[in-house]
Amino acid sequence: DTGVSQDPRHKITKRGQNVTFRCDPISEHNRLYWYRQTLGQGPEFLTYFQNEAQLEKSRLLSDRFSAERPKGSFSTLEIQRTEQGDSAMYLCASSLDKGAGQYFGPGTRLTVT
Amino acid sequence: AQTVTQSQPEMSVQEAETVTLSCTYDTSESDYYLFWYKQPPSRQMILVIRQEAYKQQNATENRFSVNFQKAAKSFSLKISDSQLGDAAMYFCAYRPRTGANSKLTFGKGITLSVRP
Numbered sequence: 001d002t003g004v005s006q007d008p009r010h011k012i013t014k015r016g017q018n019v020t021f022r023c024d025p026i027s028e029h030n031r032l033y034w035y036r037q038t039l040g041q042g043p044e045f046l047t048y049f050q051n052e053a054q055l056e057k058s059r060l061l062s063d064r065f066s067a068e069r070p071k072g073s074f075s076t077l078e079i080q081r082t083e084q085g086d087s088a089m090y091l092c093a094s095s096l097d098k099g100a101g102q103y104f105g106p107g108t109r110l111t112v113t
Numbered sequence: 114a115q116t117v118t119q120s121q122p123e124m125s126v127q128e129a130e131t132v133t134l135s136c137t138y139d140t141s142e143s144d145y146y147l148f149w150y151k152q153p154p155s156r157q158m159i160l161v162i163r164q165e166a167y168k169q170q171n172a173t174e175n176r177f178s179v180n181f182q183k184a185a186k187s188f189s190l191k192i193s194d195s196q197l198g199d200a201a202m203y204f205c206a207y208r209p210r211t212g213a214n215s216k217l218t219f220g221k222g223i224t225l226s227v228r229p
Binding site: 035040050055091099101104105 | 217
């Protein structure tokens, strides 16, 4: 049994470059979430998928951000034209149903220089 | 909008002692879930305990228990027999039970240190 995995664990990029992160949820979980966490803060919701459908997006998710979950399995989060303010930990979580707790991956730490 | 407040940024406890972490929340919903998550330094977030608002009985998981006061919108976490491995950042989180909104709303967290 494996938990939620994320790749890469760390990413350093120059401002203006595009980056893509991947999340593999727990295999039987149909719900997948992306959060962003900055230092000393709690995670903030970005977006949510139920199977392959993206059902909710935060106002934090600007036009430069896009997320996909093809075939309802893994998900990708892409940030275009990165800005220094995008530097954060990007967390992925999955759950089996709405009432269950969400299980988090180790996160991808993004540093934009 | 729902909000979660953790007003104590840091707490410290002696090993083997008991510590209580506070959390308050604001919501107009009557049915929801509350969670405590633990985030050790440089490690991933772990679900510690979950409480369903319609259940009056406080949740318990081994050394971890909650004091859920629905009328006061208070949800504190008690850690008994504290261990060095309990040192971490602890986040309180809320999620409504009904409706399409499925996201967790987190507090800012509290850093717990354990003194040997």
